Amino acid sequence: xxxxxxxxxxxxxxxxxxxxxxxxxxxxxxxxxxxxxxxxxxxxxxxxxxxxxxxxxxxxxxxxxxxxxxxxxxxxxxxxxxxxxxxxxxxxxxxxxxxxxxxxxxxxxxxxxxxxxxxxxxxxxxxxxxxxxxxxxxxxxxxxxxxxxxxxxxxxxxxxxxxxxxxxxxxxxxxxxxxxxxxxxxxxxxxxxxxxxxxxxxxxxxxxxxxxxxxxxxxxxxxxxxxxxxxxxxxxxxxxxxxxxxxxxxxxxxxxxxxxxxxxxxxxxxxxxxxxxxxxxxxxxxxxxxxxxxxxxxxxxxxxxxxxxxxxxxxxxxxxxxxxxxxxxxxxxxxxxxxxxx
Amino acid sequence: xxxxxxxxxxxxxxxxxxxxxxxxxxxxxxxxxxxxxxxxxxxxxxxxxxxxxxxxxxxxxxxxxxxxxxxxxxxxxxxxxxxxxxxxxxxxxxxxxxxxxxxxxxxxxxxxxxxxxxxxxxxxxxxxxxxxxxxxxxxxxxxxxxxxxxxxxxxxxxxxxxxxxxxxxxxxxxxxxxxxxxxxxxxxxxxxxxxxxxxxxxxxxxxxxxxxxxxxxxxxxxxxxxxxxxxxxxxxxxxxxxxxxxxxxxxxxxxxxxxxxxxxxxxxxxxxxxxxxxxxxxxxxxxxxxxxxxxxxxxxxxxxxxxxxx
Numbered sequence: 001x002x003x004x005x006x007x008x009x010x011x012x013x014x015x016x017x018x019x020x021x022x023x024x025x026x027x028x029x030x031x032x033x034x035x036x037x038x039x040x041x042x043x044x045x046x047x048x049x050x051x052x053x054x055x056x057x058x059x060x061x062x063x064x065x066x067x068x069x070x071x072x073x074x075x076x077x078x079x080x081x082x083x084x085x086x087x088x089x090x091x092x093x094x095x096x097x098x099x100x101x102x103x104x105x106x107x108x109x110x111x112x113x114x115x116x117x118x119x120x121x122x123x124x125x126x127x128x129x130x131x132x133x134x135x136x137x138x139x140x141x142x143x144x145x146x147x148x149x150x151x152x153x154x155x156x157x158x159x160x161x162x163x164x165x166x167x168x169x170x171x172x173x174x175x176x177x178x179x180x181x182x183x184x185x186x187x188x189x190x191x192x193x194x195x196x197x198x199x200x201x202x203x204x205x206x207x208x209x210x211x212x213x214x215x216x217x218x219x220x221x222x223x224x225x226x227x228x229x230x231x232x233x234x235x236x237x238x239x240x241x242x243x244x245x246x247x248x249x250x251x252x253x254x255x256x257x258x259x260x261x262x263x264x265x266x267x268x269x270x271x272x273x274x275x276x277x278x279x280x281x282x283x284x285x286x287x288x289x290x291x292x293x294x295x296x297x298x299x300x301x302x303x304x305x306x307x308x309x310x311x312x313x314x315x316x317x318x319x320x321x322x323x324x325x326x327x328x329x330x331x332x333x334x335x336x337x338x339x340x341x342x
Numbered sequence: 343x344x345x346x347x348x349x350x351x352x353x354x355x356x357x358x359x360x361x362x363x364x365x366x367x368x369x370x371x372x373x374x375x376x377x378x379x380x381x382x383x384x385x386x387x388x389x390x391x392x393x394x395x396x397x398x399x400x401x402x403x404x405x406x407x408x409x410x411x412x413x414x415x416x417x418x419x420x421x422x423x424x425x426x427x428x429x430x431x432x433x434x435x436x437x438x439x440x441x442x443x444x445x446x447x448x449x450x451x452x453x454x455x456x457x458x459x460x461x462x463x464x465x466x467x468x469x470x471x472x473x474x475x476x477x478x479x480x481x482x483x484x485x486x487x488x489x490x491x492x493x494x495x496x497x498x499x500x501x502x503x504x505x506x507x508x509x510x511x512x513x514x515x516x517x518x519x520x521x522x523x524x525x526x527x528x529x530x531x532x533x534x535x536x537x538x539x540x541x542x543x544x545x546x547x548x549x550x551x552x553x554x555x556x557x558x559x560x561x562x563x564x565x566x567x568x569x570x571x572x573x574x575x576x577x578x579x580x581x582x583x584x585x586x587x588x589x590x591x592x593x594x595x596x597x598x599x600x601x602x603x604x605x606x607x608x609x610x611x612x613x614x615x616x617x618x619x620x621x622x623x624x625x626x627x628x629x630x631x632x633x634x635x636x637x638x639x640x641x642x643x644x645x646x647x648x649x650x651x652x
Binding site for chain 1: 489490492493494496497498499500501502504505506507508509581585588589592593594595608609612615616619622623626627629630633634637
């Protein structure tokens, strides 16, 4: 079996999917009523300006040709100008994407650690009150949308208890660290500024938690049920019969195979976080790509919309590839099946 | 299949048509009883069912049961704006003096309508494509359908739905269309999985060798066997669609004011946090209750169709 061939097939498939996605985005951008050239220059510009721009934007060519030009530019990283910010969309995305990545990354860590931790505790103390508390928590997490969590967190921890700030990425009195990665916490560490790091972290906690709650709940549920299922399997009984210490049975024999469904779902959840971030960023005034994309959508800023969807689509596909590789590492059966189907 | 074999071994060899009808009738009634038993074994499923029925009734009879039906429209009453929940206004009033309880109950209408309509739009084409692709597995038909499905599954549904809704005129129906465009692939994939396994079963081969048409095989042989996973998925999906609908209206791309919708009420109310907390919190809790009801119901439906658990 070869991991590289598995990976190669996966990548090829992803490229195909991305191409398809680009066609879908292009169609969405073109079904929009109204003349993109007219929208770009504004209602008061004279007709000859619009005509020249139409020529420049290849809007008079047939659709497949237009698509070709659009794709060529997109591959070069050129998505045109944003109608709202009046800057190149690529620059906008470079500016706003890191904030979202930081948020999603932090939320993913919270979801993974919290979800698996709670699931393991729940399975370990199955059918006790601890288990019941965790199960009620995870049901709440599943039925409550992230924006409801966000609002409750703002109200509870932001205003009533006043534990955490609820707006933006840094307090006003904290000077921003020099821009290196765009991740505020990492940049503060690079600049050797513990005060900024703590401040950035405090801003990060509530939005990340609101984003992570649903996924954390689901992870806890899945880890619990998959551990409970595997607990009844023969190989656990035989491991115990061999006198292997209970801690090793739990930690090595039970946990690893039980994490396979958790990891697959976690991947889907992280990918979904990219989109749920749209609402969370809105509530916490988080200057990320979702908030940028949202304002683009409300202003019908087509170039920005296309770019945001494409960037998020790439992110989604990347996360899925990483998940597939992780799952294949955890589960030898999948690797073997992939090798056999060659 | 195995069940009928058991029964027939104990029964006389030949039946009159009436007897067959009677047997079918009995077994159907027995199945119904068993389904209800499986469903109601978990009391929470019954809670879910009651909750959903109550919510649907509230939504249907909203003009009758709400205390201030006029507040569902473009109504203002500034002297009574931002009132704390009290006996007259149980959930308080919003920023322009409308009763929040009334608007929540009217807001249920668009949420429920969204949940139901999206599934009504999505399930037939999704299932059909899955059936065809699954039955013709390995041919170019399979490849084309499933690759297109992959593309739609490769992007988070919410983002593309937002994009489509933003390009169209924002309102409830376009919101439904946007979500529907993103939702069908899940059914295609689900049915594809089932159909591609069933095509190798003997009863399909038997139909093929007796010269049954493709339509007969797809709809009379394979489709009935996919019903339970489809229904299970539908009952769990309604909650998701309602959440996505609430998200759409939360960002202003769904139901337009003054028509009440839960998502819009939450996002409007969020501006009055923390002092007038009730404006956002009660609609938010209403969303949670709706989703909870459908989730519990969905779990019950899943239990009902699930094979006996060990």
